[in-house]
Amino acid sequence: MSSVIKVTNLSKSFGSKAALKNVSFEIEQGKTTALIGPNGAGKTTLFSILCGYLEPDSGQVDILGQQLGDPKLFSKLSALPQDAQLDPRFSLEKQLCFYSRLQGLSKPASIKETHRVLELVGLKDNVNSRVSELSHGMRKRVCIAQALIDKPEIILLDEATAGLDPVNAREIRNIISDLSDQATFILSSHDLSELERLCSHILYLEQGELSEHKTHNYQGEHNYLTLQLINEPHQALDYLKQLQDVTHVQQTQSKEFVIEYKAENKQFDVHLLKYCHKLNWQYRQLINGNTLENELFNKE
Amino acid sequence: MSLFRVWQITQFELTRLFATKRGLLALAAFAMVWFMIFKYLIAEAVPFLSGPMFKDIARQLAGGIGFQELISWPEAEFAIYWVISLYCFPLFSLFVSSDQTVGDRQRGTLRFLSLRSTRDEILLGRYLGQLLIVAILIVSTVLATLLIMSYRDPSLFSSGLLLGLKLSIQLTLISMPFIALMAFLNIVTSSSRLSIVMAILLFTLGSAVIAYLAHYIPFIDTLFYVFPGEQIADVAGQKNTSFIDWLLPVVQSVGWLFISLVALRKRAL
Numbered sequence: 001m002s003s004v005i006k007v008t009n010l011s012k013s014f015g016s017k018a019a020l021k022n023v024s025f026e027i028e029q030g031k032t033t034a035l036i037g038p039n040g041a042g043k044t045t046l047f048s049i050l051c052g053y054l055e056p057d058s059g060q061v062d063i064l065g066q067q068l069g070d071p072k073l074f075s076k077l078s079a080l081p082q083d084a085q086l087d088p089r090f091s092l093e094k095q096l097c098f099y100s101r102l103q104g105l106s107k108p109a110s111i112k113e114t115h116r117v118l119e120l121v122g123l124k125d126n127v128n129s130r131v132s133e134l135s136h137g138m139r140k141r142v143c144i145a146q147a148l149i150d151k152p153e154i155i156l157l158d159e160a161t162a163g164l165d166p167v168n169a170r171e172i173r174n175i176i177s178d179l180s181d182q183a184t185f186i187l188s189s190h191d192l193s194e195l196e197r198l199c200s201h202i203l204y205l206e207q208g209e210l211s212e213h214k215t216h217n218y219q220g221e222h223n224y225l226t227l228q229l230i231n232e233p234h235q236a237l238d239y240l241k242q243l244q245d246v247t248h249v250q251q252t253q254s255k256e257f258v259i260e261y262k263a264e265n266k267q268f269d270v271h272l273l274k275y276c277h278k279l280n281w282q283y284r285q286l287i288n289g290n291t292l293e294n295e296l297f298n299k300e
Numbered sequence: 301m302s303l304f305r306v307w308q309i310t311q312f313e314l315t316r317l318f319a320t321k322r323g324l325l326a327l328a329a330f331a332m333v334w335f336m337i338f339k340y341l342i343a344e345a346v347p348f349l350s351g352p353m354f355k356d357i358a359r360q361l362a363g364g365i366g367f368q369e370l371i372s373w374p375e376a377e378f379a380i381y382w383v384i385s386l387y388c389f390p391l392f393s394l395f396v397s398s399d400q401t402v403g404d405r406q407r408g409t410l411r412f413l414s415l416r417s418t419r420d421e422i423l424l425g426r427y428l429g430q431l432l433i434v435a436i437l438i439v440s441t442v443l444a445t446l447l448i449m450s451y452r453d454p455s456l457f458s459s460g461l462l463l464g465l466k467l468s469i470q471l472t473l474i475s476m477p478f479i480a481l482m483a484f485l486n487i488v489t490s491s492s493r494l495s496i497v498m499a500i501l502l503f504t505l506g507s508a509v510i511a512y513l514a515h516y517i518p519f520i521d522t523l524f525y526v527f528p529g530e531q532i533a534d535v536a537g538q539k540n541t542s543f544i545d546w547l548l549p550v551v552q553s554v555g556w557l558f559i560s561l562v563a564l565r566k567r568a569l
Contacts, residue, residue, distance in 0.1 A: 053411055053569040071302070074416050084408025089320045101308050102416035146412055 004029045004154055004184050005050065010059030012045055019045040021208040023059070027201065029153075032180050034195035035188040036296065037205035043188045044082055046205065047158045050186075051079045064153060075103045078147040079156040082188075085139065088132035092118060092142055095131075096149065103150050117145040120175060137168035144172060148179070155179075156186045161194060173198060196292040204296060222247060223263045225272060226287035226294065229255045233281055243275055252294045255284075305417045306425045313429020317396075326396070334441055337384060338448060346376045346452065369539040375460045377449040381441070382467055386536055389438060389471050390529050393478040394499050396437075397430040399492035400483050401564070406490065410569050419564045423483060427557060430479045435472045442468045470535070470546070477528035477549045480556035487563045503527065528552055 005027040012020040019042045027033050037043050048054040049061065052069040061068045064076055086095050093114055100110030118124045121141040131139060140160070147155050157176070161169035169191075176185055176198055189195055195202070204211045229236070232255045240249045240257055245268060248260040261268050269286065276283050317323035349371065370379040401422065404410040413422055442464040450457045481502075485495040507527060514521040524530050530552075531545045 048568070051411065052414060055566070055568075069418070071418060078415055079411075081408055081411040084411045086412065087404070087407070087409050089316075089322060094315070098308065098312050099412065099416055102305050102413070104304075143412075 002029050003027060004064055005186075006060075006062040007050075008060040008062075010046075010049065010061065011057050012042075012049060012054065013057055018208050020049075020056070023205075023208070023210045025203055025210060027184065027186065029184055030181065031201045032176070032185045032187065032199045033201040033203060034199035035186060035203045035205065036192070036195060036292075041205040042208045043205055044158060047079070047081070047156055047186075047188060050156060051077070051081065053081070075150045076152055077154045077156070078149065078152040080140075080143050080147045080158060080160055082158040082162075084143065086131045086142060086146070088130060091128050091130055092123065092145075093127045096142075096146055099146055100149050105150060113149055117148045118142075120148055120179075121145045122171060137164050140164060140168070141172065144175065152183060154184050154186070158188045159190075160187065161189060161191060169194070192291070192293045192296070202292065202296075221263055222260050223268070224290040225259045225261070225269060226252075226285075226289070226291055227257045227259060227272065227276075227283060228285040228287075229257075229276075230282040230284050231255070233279065236281070239275075239279060243272065250294075252291075258290055258294055301418065301420055301424070305421045306428065309413075309417065309422060309425025310429040310432060313426055314432060316429075317433050330392075330437065334444065338444060341384065342377050342380045342445065342448065345380050349376045349379070367537050369537055373463070374453075375449055375456050375463050377445050377452070378460065378463050378467060381445045382538065383536065385438070385441065385467070385471055386474070386532060389434065389475050390478045390532070392437075393430075393434050393475040394482060394496065396434060397479040397482040398486075398496050398499075400426040400430060400479075400486045402486040402489060402492055402495060405486075405569060414569055420561055423557070423560055423564050427479060427483050430482075431472070431476060434475050434479065435468070438471045438475070439468050473546055473549050474529065474532065474535075477552035477556060480553040480560070481528050484556050484560040484563065487560055487567060526552065526555070528556075 003026040005025075007026070008024050010020055010023040011018070023042075023046065035043050035046065045054065049056050049068070050063070056068075063073055066072050086092075093111070096114040096117065097107075097110045100113045101107070105113055115124060115127065118127055121144055123138060123141055123145065126134065126138065131142065134142065140163075144157070144160060147157070160176070161172050164172065173194060176187070179185075180198070185198070187195060187199060227240075233239070236257065237249055237251055240246065240259055243259075243261075245262040245265040246259055247262060250258045250260075252258050259272070265271075269288070273283070273286065317327065367379075367383070370382065373379045401410060404413070410422065417425075446457070446460050446464050449460050481499060482495055485498050486492070489495045489498055507524065510520060510523050525548065528549065531548050535541045535545050
């Protein structure tokens with residue numbers, strides 16, 4: 001696979017505070033990538049540099065073979081910047097048509113494209129509404145719609161579902177999931193379960209430094225199961241360690257255990273459930289693999 | 301730079317005034333103010349200027365302030381229109397163009413735009429849009445003056461048309477650097493209101509400081525040439541105006557726009 005974004009030794013400071021320290025990574029075409037990190041880790045700074053909103057202090061950014069800010073990237077790279085809003089005085093059609101025209105579409109094509117992207121985000125009935133008349137969730141969806149104009153190759157979404165109710169957040173996740181075979185998405189969010197569902201490549205930023213997780217489903221000599229129980233039985237950890245082929249058990253939070261076992265035992269999940277039944281434990285969820293949250297924050 | 305994208309942005313600016321509620325309200329206010337100017341200033345002053353009773357007094361008064369040429373125009377409506385517009389339109393340009401990029405920058409809308417056009421194109425497109433708006437409003441008021449004048453004396457229509465065209469071009473040239481100055485202030489301030497405040501401070505406090513320093517430091521008064529409207533007093537009388545008087549606002553506009561481009565390229569969006 002070819003890389004669509006290549007970042008080399010990228011650094012950015014605000015005064016004496018280093019927001020990004022020699023960050024390097026590559027994103028391959030079609031690989032939905034998550035950008036994760038605590039508040040102030042540098043996620044939005046990295047997004048802003050990739051979109052050309054901020055100039056880096058040093059380092060190289062290569063996007064689809066072009067340098068940052070190259071007009072050849074118009075229509076190929078799009079983004080949902082955090083907290084950005086469309087002009088509240090104009091209708092959705094007016095603004096999205098304007099953006100389409102800037103991207104080089106003819107007048108009839110821009111109207112058609114506007115209707116297409118608004119339909120994608122479920123807002124085709126609001127084509128003549130002004131942004132000021134829309135709810136928070138609808139505004140977010142319009143902003144996502146503008147990022148889909150003319151089918152860009154790379155789409156960066158910064159906190160796309162932040163502040164949305166579960167229904168709207170789910171709709172946006174569905175849009176990303178449906179389009180992930182047509183474009184390379186780069187997502188930033190604090191919702192790890194959301195990113196876990198959508199992304200196959202994780203970039204973890206902390207205090208401006210980057211670490212990469214290629215995948216969160218380990219394959220090899222050992223496999224993982226994450227068991228979530230309804231109650232917390234006495235000495236559960238010890239009981240789980242006694243199971244056959246278990247190599248390690250870690251309690252990651254109350255009522256949650258990550259069990260590492262020998263991969264050769266193909267029936268381990270069945271045995272585990274039978275074991276729970278035998279011990280009269282009620283389980284809430286059994287996850288094949290480790291959760292992203294545990295991978296990132298409960299390393300042992 | 302893509303002229304196509306610049307023109308798209310310019311066109312969108314026009315709809316901001318002519319196709320939004322706020323823009324139409326501003327237009328209505330503009331029309332009302334000019335209605336008052338036509339009714340109570342221009343229409344009332346013309347008989348005073350051309351009437352036999354006051355003609356000589358008016359000539360003496362106008363001569364004292366360098367307006368003899370204007371008094372001699374048979375198109376008296378345009379003479380009064382010129383004096384009023386000469387000071388009104390630059391001021392009006394400051395207000396009407398006070399939100400070229402700052403509102404969109406604060407809202408984040410500029411981020412959507414910058415994914416589709418360069419910063420240079422955005423700045424130039426917005427500037428040209430505002431200039432076109434001011435030019436349209438100037439031409440509208442010139443046409444209204446022409447109508448009023450032709451109603452009084454239809455024989456003046458053709459000469460008035462040419463004079464109106466000349467004044468439209470001159471007023472647009474004079475307004476150009478004011479809009480360019482606001483383009484720059486929009487980049488260095490955080491709101492359109494603050495841009496206006498900065499402009500007022502520049503024209504009052506800024507010019508006072510330069511005037512004060514000019515007593516002590518030679519040649520510092522050349523700094524007055526960065527101020528839009530520096531040549532207004534020289535061209536007000538419409539007599540002995542030089543080519544430099546009309547070149548200056550163009551040079552000032554290019555200068556302010558160049559500084560704006562450099563500042564916007566460096567600015568985080």
